[in-house]
Structure formats: C-alpha cells, structure tokens
Amino acid sequence: MSHKIKHFYEFGDFRLDAETPSLWRDGELVRIFPKALEVLVLLVGRQGDVVSREELLETVWRDAFVEESNITYTVSLLRKTLDENGKKNFIKTVPKRGYRFVADVREVVENGKAQSAAPLDSAASSAAAAVDAMPVEQPKAQIRWHFIGIILLGWLFVTSFAVWWGFGERKGLSGVPVAQRNIRTIAVLPLKTLTENEQSKALSLGLTDSLISRLGSLNRFAVRPLNSVKDYTEADKNPLKFGAELKVDAVLEGTLQTIENRLRVNLRLWDVRDGAQLWQGSFDSAEADFFNLQDTISTKVTQSLVSRLIEKDRELLTRRETENRDAFHAYWRGRLFLEKRNPAKAIAEFQQAINFDPEYASPYTGLADAYIWQANFTSSADSELYAKAKTATDKALALDPNLAEAHSSLGRIKYSHDWDWAGAENSFRQAIKLNPDSVNAHQFYARLLATLGRYDEGLAEINTARQLDPRSADLGVPLFAILEKRGEFDQALKVLQATLEMDEDSQFARRGIGKIHLLKGDYAKVITSGNELFPNSKDTDFAWASMLATAYYKTRQTDKTTEMRNHLKKMAEKDPKSLYFLAMHYSEIGRRDEAFAGLQKCLERREERMIWTKDEPRFANLKDDSRFQEILRKMNLAG
Numbered sequence: 001m002s003h004k005i006k007h008f009y010e011f012g013d014f015r016l017d018a019e020t021p022s023l024w025r026d027g028e029l030v031r032i033f034p035k036a037l038e039v040l041v042l043l044v045g046r047q048g049d050v051v052s053r054e055e056l057l058e059t060v061w062r063d064a065f066v067e068e069s070n071i072t073y074t075v076s077l078l079r080k081t082l083d084e085n086g087k088k089n090f091i092k093t094v095p096k097r098g099y100r101f102v103a104d105v106r107e108v109v110e111n112g113k114a115q116s117a118a119p120l121d122s123a124a125s126s127a128a129a130a131v132d133a134m135p136v137e138q139p140k141a142q143i144r145w146h147f148i149g150i151i152l153l154g155w156l157f158v159t160s161f162a163v164w165w166g167f168g169e170r171k172g173l174s175g176v177p178v179a180q181r182n183i184r185t186i187a188v189l190p191l192k193t194l195t196e197n198e199q200s201k202a203l204s205l206g207l208t209d210s211l212i213s214r215l216g217s218l219n220r221f222a223v224r225p226l227n228s229v230k231d232y233t234e235a236d237k238n239p240l241k242f243g244a245e246l247k248v249d250a251v252l253e254g255t256l257q258t259i260e261n262r263l264r265v266n267l268r269l270w271d272v273r274d275g276a277q278l279w280q281g282s283f284d285s286a287e288a289d290f291f292n293l294q295d296t297i298s299t300k301v302t303q304s305l306v307s308r309l310i311e312k313d314r315e316l317l318t319r320r321e322t323e324n325r326d327a328f329h330a331y332w333r334g335r336l337f338l339e340k341r342n343p344a345k346a347i348a349e350f351q352q353a354i355n356f357d358p359e360y361a362s363p364y365t366g367l368a369d370a371y372i373w374q375a376n377f378t379s380s381a382d383s384e385l386y387a388k389a390k391t392a393t394d395k396a397l398a399l400d401p402n403l404a405e406a407h408s409s410l411g412r413i414k415y416s417h418d419w420d421w422a423g424a425e426n427s428f429r430q431a432i433k434l435n436p437d438s439v440n441a442h443q444f445y446a447r448l449l450a451t452l453g454r455y456d457e458g459l460a461e462i463n464t465a466r467q468l469d470p471r472s473a474d475l476g477v478p479l480f481a482i483l484e485k486r487g488e489f490d491q492a493l494k495v496l497q498a499t500l501e502m503d504e505d506s507q508f509a510r511r512g513i514g515k516i517h518l519l520k521g522d523y524a525k526v527i528t529s530g531n532e533l534f535p536n537s538k539d540t541d542f543a544w545a546s547m548l549a550t551a552y553y554k555t556r557q558t559d560k561t562t563e564m565r566n567h568l569k570k571m572a573e574k575d576p577k578s579l580y581f582l583a584m585h586y587s588e589i590g591r592r593d594e595a596f597a598g599l600q601k602c603l604e605r606r607e608e609r610m611i612w613t614k615d616e617p618r619f620a621n622l623k624d625d626s627r628f629q630e631i632l633r634k635m636n637l638a639g
Contacts, residue, residue: 008108009044035274036078043101052098179307185248187224188212189232191256202332204256214298217316227439228469243272261287279304327356331363343370364396368409386417404435415448416608419635439469446478451611458482473503485615511543518547526551546581550588576607584618596627
C-alpha cells in the first residue's frame with residue numbers, strides 16, 4: 001500500500017503544514033487568521049531571507065487592492081498568535097526592507113511509516129509560499145489516543161472554514177476583540193434583497209443610508225458614503241473583495257427579506273484585512289415597527305464596533321427624519337428612480353413623500369436634485385428648472401438647517417446657474433462641515449475651485465472625494481477638468497484611461513480622450529475615434545460633432561467639415577449645449593464673430609457649461625479679444 005508523502009515545517013512548539021495549510025502547537029490545531037497563515041507560510045518557506053513588503057503584497061494580497069498598513073496589521077496578529085506571552089521573537093522587522101523569520105526551522109518528511117527531519121534549506125523550499133485553501137488532513141505522526149477527539153474537531157473546523165471561504169458562509173467569530181483591531185474606516189454595504197421589487201430595493205437603500213448617516217455622525221471612524229457602495233448588490237462580489245476595493249478596514253453586509261408584512265434582516269461584520277468575522281446579528285420585526293427596527297440595528301451594529309456608548313451616541317443613533325413609513329418608502333423609491341436616470345418618476349415619488357409628511361426635509365432635497373439633473377441633461381428651460389430646485393432647497397433648509405445634502409444642492413444651484421461663486425463656496429463648505437464624508441460636496445466644491453482658477457485647492461478636494469469613493473468612475477470628470485486646464489494633457493489622459501478601466505462604457509472618458517488628441521493636434525486619432533464611436537453622423541452627440549468638425553477642417557476635408565458643422569448647427573438651434581460646442585469649433589477655425597455670437601446667446605440663457613469658459617483650451621483664440629473679457633466680467637470671472 002502506498003503512502004502519501006507530506007512535508008511539514010517545525011519551529012519551537014509549532015508544526016506548519018504548508019500544503020493544506022494549517023498550523024499546530026503540541027498536537028492541537030491553532031486558530032489563525034487566513035491572511036496571517038499565508039504570511040507565515042511565505043516567511044517560513046524563505047527562512048533566514050528578507051521578504052519585502054512588496055513581495056508580501058504581490059503574493060498574499062495578489063487578488064485585492066490594499067494598503068501597506070494591512071501588512072503591518074497582519075504581521076502583528078501573526079506575532080501574537082505565535083507568542084502569546086511576548087517572550088519569543090519569531091519574526092524580525094528589517095527597517096525599510098521587510099520581514100525575516102529568525103527561528104530555527106526543520107523540514108519534516110512523513111510517509112505514513114517513518115519520518116525524517118533536517119534543517120530547512122530556504123532555497124529548496126520556496127515553493128511552500130503557494131497557498132490554496134482546502135480541507136486539511138490530520139498529521140500522521142504518532143499521537144496519543146486521547147488527542148484524537150481534539151484533532152477531529154480541528155479537522156472539522158478547518159474543513160468548515162475552507163467551505164465558508166469559498167462560499168462566504170463562515171459562522172465562527174473572531175477571538176480578537178474589535179477594540180484591539182484599530183478599525184478606522186468602514187463600509188456599510190446595501191442589504192441584498194431576497195424579494196426582487198422596487199419597494200424592497202428602496203427599503204434596502206433607505207436602511208443602508210440611515211445606518212451610514214448614523215454611524216458617521218458619531219465621528220468614531222470614517223464611513224464610506226452611499227454613492228461608493230450602492231452598486232454592491234449588482235456587482236456580484238464577495239464583500240471582503242468589495243471592501244478591499246473600497247480601501248476600508250471593515251465591511252458590514254447582510255440580507256433583507258420581507259415575509260407576510262414582516263422584515264427579517266441578517267447582518268455580518270468583517271475585518272477586510274484578515275477576513276475575520278467580528279460580529280453577526282439577526283433581526284425580525286413587523287413591518288409596522290420599521291423605525292424601531294432601524295433604531296435597534298443602528299445601536300447593535302455600533303455596539304459591535306465600539307467599547308462603550310454614551311447618551312449622546314444613543315441620541316444620534318436613533319435620530320429620525322420622519323415618523324411616517326409611507327413617506328420614508330416614497331422618498332427612497334424616488335432616490336432609486338433618480339439613480340436610474342428617470343427624474344420624472346423620481347419627482348413623482350418625492351412629491352408623494354412630501355404629501356405623506358410635509359415636514360420631512362429630505363424629499364425636498366430629492367426634488368432639487370431631480371430638477372438639477374433635468375437642467376443638466378435635457379433641453380428644457382434651465383432657468384425654470386433651477387428656480388424650482390432653489391425653492392425646494394430653501395424649503396428643505398427651513399425644515400432642517402443641518403441637512404448637509406440640502407446645502408450641497410444649494411451650492412450646485414449657486415455655482416452652475418446663479419454664478420454666485422462666494423455663495424456657492426459657503427454652501428459647499430457648510431455641507432462638508434456637516435458631513436465630511438459627502439462625496440458630492442467635495443467633488444462640486446472641487447469644480448468650483450477649478451472654475452475660479454484655484455487648481456491646487458481643487459485637486460485637494462477631488463482627491464478627498466476619490467479617497468471617500470475610490471470605485472467611482474464619475475470622479476474622473478472634475479479631476480480631468482483640472483488637469484486639462486493646467487495643460488497637463490498626458491496626466492489627464494491617464495485619468496481618462498483609468499476611468500475607462502472602471503467603466504468601459506463611460507462616454508465622458510471617450511469624449512475626454514478625443515479632446516486631448518484634439519488639443520495635442522492629433523486630428524487623425526480624433527477622426528478615427530469619432531467614426532468608431534459614431535459611424536452614423538446623425539447619431540453623433542454635440543461634443544463629438546464639434547471635435548470632428550474641427551478635425552476635418554484641420555485636415556482639409558472640406559465636404560466632411562461642412563457636413564459635420566451643419567449637423568451641429570441644426571442641433572444648436574434647439575439646444576444651448578450644442579451651441580456652446582459650436583462656438584468652440586468656430587473659435588478653433590478663426591471665425592471669431594460667430595464664436596462670440598454663440599457665446600453671447602449661451603450667456604443670456606445661462607448655459608451651465610459657461611462656467612468652464614475662462615480657462616477652456618478650445619477658446620484659446622478668443623482670449624485676447626475684449627469681447628471675451630466682457631463675457632467673463634458679466635460672469636464675475638474677470639481678472
């Protein structure tokens with residue numbers, strides 16, 4: 001009968017099986033975090049050699065995006081596991097280089113009948129660094145019978161862990177208290193609904209956002225905003241991997257189920273850095289007791305993260321914006337429709353929420369955002385829509401002066417339409433003061449600063465927004481705008497390429513790449529890209545029509561220039577957005593009078609894109625003309 005040959009590594013009181021993998025001490029299975037175990041296998045396999053932090057990242061965290069602080073944290077956990085009394089030093093830190101395993105290590109070979117041992121040769125055993133999670137076999141050394149029960153239990157534990165690691169169903173909780181884990185950032189992931197309908201999805205978003213807001217109000221840790229986590233349920237990703245992409249220390253994930261007017265919520269809290277489950281909870285409530293359920297969940301989750309709650313904490317965790325369930329549900333249905341770019345349905349839901357509870361401030365902010373969206377993306381009368389948005393934000397702030405979202409929406413109105421730069425800055429600053437984690441407030445404040453030529457400040461704000469929401473492709477818009485206006489075209493191009501990696505369908509990124517090629521004088525690439533994206537000129541959007549018209553002109557393709565320009569002129573008759581891009585084209589080909597005529601009409605209509613005029617590279621041919629300075633003066637941008 002043949003016997004499988006197995007290799008183990010022994011050091012101190014420990015035996016390490018790098019094949020399964022597992023760690024044993026005096027015949028007992030050691031409970032160790034999976035990432036810490038992977039680090040141990042790599043260090044022991046390279047015993048005596050320095051393993052760099054870069055190699056640890058590439059090997060142990062090869063499928064995740066994490067910071068180097070994760071290494072420090074994991075090595076610290078590993079040291080505690082190996083040395084409970086703090087008297088032994090198995091791992092040495094080599095400053096500015098990495099880590100070295102310094103204990104004496106022996107390689108043990110077993111074939112079921114006999115075993116041999118020899119000092120470990122690190123070069124010969126480097127293959128031990130490869131780790132694949134799989135059920136562990138118990139060691140075949142001669143062990144006293146009274147240890148068999150312990151070993152079997154250990155085998156069951158490791159097997160159960162491997163199954164959970166593959167399917168995300170681990171039940172065991174970490175033995176390391178949360179207080180010792182130094183959790184600084186957390187992401188609350190939207191609850192996955194087991195009932196697929198708009199009501200359940202809206203309820204999930206509402207519960208998630210309220211929990212994010214309440215946890216964030218404590219100022220104990222940074223909480224990722226709803227914008228950065230909202231697509232988790234559609235991303236079909238493991239929560240730990242999603243948390244790694246968000247660059248957080250911990251994630252809270254769970255499910256929401258509605259059964260015969262009852263709500264059931266199951267939650268689990270994970271440490272992203274080592275994959276440990278920190279807490280789990282199940283909540284069952286009548287739908288009529290929804291707000292009490294919301295309060296209970298907020299309190300229990302917070303108690304799992306902090307050592308003690310004071311009375312002020314409890315007040316913040318149970319603060320409600322409305323006591324009307326129908327109003328709450330209608331508001332979140334409105335937000336869901338706005339996310340799907342259906343402002344008409346969103347407005348109807350927000351209005352219904354107001355009808356249910358006229359004192360509920362958030363639906364008024366929802367109305368404002370829906371009107372702003374319509375003003376930005378439709379050909380409707382912008383001034384009328386912005387007036388409606390202003391009325392809505394004023395009402396929201398009258399009901400709740402501390403509603404950060406309302407201040408942010410008001411800032412957008414003052415910035416995009418009123419051209420009240422000082423007023424917009426005050427609104428954005430107030431929004432950030434009330435909610436430092438507001439991605440929208442930071443990114444639109446960055447846009448304002450770019451408009452005012454305060455580029456360094458703008459970069460700081462957009463970088464803050466990107467830290468809060470590292471998965472957002474949309475945040476490439478203001479960053480690109482700042483870099484473009486500074487003339488840093490190559491860096492701007494890298495931003496756009498990174499945006500496409502996050503969202504391959506981003507039309508903004510493709511337009512931006514075309515614009516960089518245009519500004520660099522690479523007209524052939526503009527034409528190639530434009531024709532690939534819009535082979536039918538009738539479908540060409542105003543941005544591409546403008547760039548193609550200029551590219552054809554610069555390459556002396558007269559007929560195509562005329563065709564594309566006429567197409568753009570036809571669109572501009574009804575749409576001031578197209579008129580603005582027609583003015584860009586006229587500027588680039590030296591037809592100043594027609595360029596200024598277009599800009600003057602955009603000024604009169606308060607076309608939103610006018611806010612970029614001062615430093616727009618495509619208007620370079622107009623900047624020495626007094627008419628250009630007069631336009632800037634009327635916008636309070638002169639000087």
